[in-house]
Amino acid sequence: QGVLVPGLGTFAVVPEQINSTEEVYVVRRPVFQLDMDMSCLQELVFPTVMIPGDIVITPLDYWWLSQTNSLPPDLVRGCVEETILLYSFQLRDRQRPAFAFENIGILSCQDNVLCMQFHCSCIAGLESQDTWVALLLT
DSSP: OEEEETTTEEEEEEEEEEEOSSOEEEEEEEEEEEOOOGGGGTTOBOOOOOOOTTSOEEEOOHHHHHHHHTOOHHHHHHHHHHHHHHHHHHHHTTOOOOEEETTTEEEEEETTEEEEEEOHHHHHHHOSSSHHHHHHHO
């Protein structure tokens, strides 16, 4: 399943098959597909990530987020939209702040490469059987 954060991109969990000399591993690993206004990314390079077509993508659930912090859904939506807008303005102005997603990872820009770095705990939480393979892949 995947979650679309409008104006930023899509987070998804995708299965990936890895063939070793001894075994075949199928691991679940997180991916992030960037979907920002290209005018924000003028001098930046970012990895091309393709989420398979069979992955169900749902929009960000503002109601669920509002239940986790006791704020009205409209206020949560406004905060998310304004935060993404601010981040895109900073990228456009050649500022390179890191964008942290609690318990998920950090969207950061190093040497003009914008990429998502997932926390080890996020990866391990998705893949309990072959954690070390998923960590190496991600």
